Amino acid sequence: ETGVTQSPTHLIKTRGQQVTLRCSSQSGHNTVSWYQQALGQGPQFIFQYYREEENGRGNFPPRFSGLQFPNYSSELNVNALELDDSALYLCASSLNGGSGNTIYFGEGSWLTVV
Amino acid sequence: QKEVEQDPGPLSVPEGAIVSLNCTYSNSAFQYFMWYRQYSRKGPELLMYTYSSGNKEDGRFTAQVDKSSKYISLFIRDSQPSDSATYLCAMSAIQAGKSTFGDGTTLTVKP
Numbered sequence: 001e002t003g004v005t006q007s008p009t010h011l012i013k014t015r016g017q018q019v020t021l022r023c024s025s026q027s028g029h030n031t032v033s034w035y036q037q038a039l040g041q042g043p044q045f046i047f048q049y050y051r052e053e054e055n056g057r058g059n060f061p062p063r064f065s066g067l068q069f070p071n072y073s074s075e076l077n078v079n080a081l082e083l084d085d086s087a088l089y090l091c092a093s094s095l096n097g098g099s100g101n102t103i104y105f106g107e108g109s110w111l112t113v114v
Numbered sequence: 115q116k117e118v119e120q121d122p123g124p125l126s127v128p129e130g131a132i133v134s135l136n137c138t139y140s141n142s143a144f145q146y147f148m149w150y151r152q153y154s155r156k157g158p159e160l161l162m163y164t165y166s167s168g169n170k171e172d173g174r175f176t177a178q179v180d181k182s183s184k185y186i187s188l189f190i191r192d193s194q195p196s197d198s199a200t201y202l203c204a205m206s207a208i209q210a211g212k213s214t215f216g217d218g219t220t221l222t223v224k225p
Contacts, residue, residue: 002157041217048212103160105157108155
């Protein structure tokens with residue numbers, strides 16, 4: 001148990017729809033990173049939020065957006081869903097960015113786009 | 115070319131075998147080197163973590179980092195069926211806040 005919880009665990013959406021995924025970080029952590037893991041691939045960094053501000057972004061289009069709240073929980077929003085957005089979305093929390101063994105992952109949200 | 119390349123597998127070994135999993139990387143800024151285990155597409159579970167070069171041992175697991183060759187390895191001794199999973203290598207720079215992952219190697223240990 002890492003103390004990082006994600007919801008929902010599974011969901012199915014139709015192409016063109018919008019989705020919101022949620023993450024509660026481990027107690028005391030102020031940084032949340034989101035990753036996309038497509039089938040057969042490793043997790044790919046989407047973006048990171050530190051103290052409610054975006055603090056780094058990977059190679060993902062603007063239709064991937066996020067929020068971090070004062071309690072440091074976070075949301076990932078994806079607009080105009082495409083079939084290739086089908087993946088496991090992972091949230092990782094840490095303190096002040098974190099490195100190595102101080103980054104804790106949740107169990108992920110499975111998104112299927114049909 | 116990807117920053118982190120991992121031997122793709124899949125790998126199938128008999129119980130009790132020694133397993134070697136390997137990754138290479140290109141970014142010299144990487145200082146933290148991690149190995150994660152992932153079961154049935156659940157969240158990655160941190161298995162081993164090394165800072166900079168050297169070896170680290172934890173029970174049946176040994177992680178090696180050779181920064182001069184930009185090469186990392188994970189060795190599993192006396193492999194067990196419960197070790198069957200996908201193993202991901204990951205790396206990060208100091209306080210980078212993000213990790214760069216390999217694509218994983220799926221290991222099956224047969225009884």
